[in-house]
Amino acid sequence: MKMKQIFMILGCAVVLLVLNSCTVKTSDKDARKTLAVLCIGDSLTSGYKLVSPGKQSYPSQLGKISQHSLTVTNLGxxxxxxxxxxxxxxxxxEELDTALSSHPDVIVLLLGTNDTKDCNWQYREQFTEDYIEMVRILQQLPSGPQIFLCSIPPVHNATPSGISNERVAQLTEEVREVARVTGTQFIDVTTSFENMPKLFIDGLHPTASGAGRIAEIVMKAVVKS
Structure with missing residues (x-):
């Protein structure tokens, strides 16, 4: 075989290797699926009292600011x-049933506000135990989701039902401990709302701007993980 032919064959081989390498990289990039996120919570998650929960709730805004990198389901x-x-x-x-039959990549929990009601406070000694059990069950999902536990936003107006900032602060520390025990990540959404009553409709439920701030905080935590 002539040297010229050998060089041509080697040249073609190099080109094929380069093309194949590019194809693999492109495939890897295309294969990066949009992360499926479940937002578990109460009325602060569902968007209660907002004009348009489907657009203004924090899960809805989380999906929007992620620029389609997250597919977010509101299970408030x-x-x-x-x-x-x-x-x-x-x-x-039914929302928990939905979560347990899903294959999420990420689960965000924001619960605890209603546990401070007078009718529920009598059982507060079981809060940590019940929270840990909830997390353990979610950790066993086949998809192996990454789980984030949010602190409970401050309450700017005490309610007739007994919900108060003092009680919320106590349970937030327990949520922090649950995150430590279960090896999940704790998200502080409390600090950004201290002395910011204008971000709440009634001192308890976030405005659209308040929900947007929660979405931003959660987004940063998910991106950093």
């Missing part, structure tokens, strides 16, 4: 509690 249940003995336990919701 107004009034829901982590406590199994609570007046509206998340444990009995």
């Amino acid at each position: 249940v107004p009034g829901a509690t982590i406590l199994k003995k609570g007046d509206i336990p998340y444990w009995l919701s």
